[in-house]
Amino acid sequence: MSDEPQFPQIPSLGDALIRKKKMEESKYSIIKCKSCKVKNERLFQEGDHVFKKLTDEICSSCKKKALYISEIFSEWKIPKKK
Ligand SMILES: [Zn+2]
Numbered sequence: 001m002s003d004e005p006q007f008p009q010i011p012s013l014g015d016a017l018i019r020k021k022k023m024e025e026s027k028y029s030i031i032k033c034k035s036c037k038v039k040n041e042r043l044f045q046e047g048d049h050v051f052k053k054l055t056d057e058i059c060s061s062c063k064k065k066a067l068y069i070s071e072i073f074s075e076w077k078i079p080k081k082k
Pocket of ligand 1: 064066
């Protein structure tokens with residue numbers, strides 16, 4: 001007697017592609033402070049790259065100019081309707 005479990009259907013790739021078209025990519029940069037190890041996140045800005053030193057910005061926690069970009073990541077979001 002065969003009693004194999006029934007697996008749910010995997011959504012087709014076409015659906016995923018259509019969904020992605022409706023979504024917007026938002027890029028973020030993770031800013032770290034070398035001095036106090038504080039970690040912040042902000043929207044990606046033109047020219048950002050990993051390990052870039054942010055010499056114009058002061059750490060909000062220790063007030064030192066020791067900030068750098070430790071990570072860049074992107075997120076897919078459904079745009080809000082206006
Ligand atoms: Zn700091």
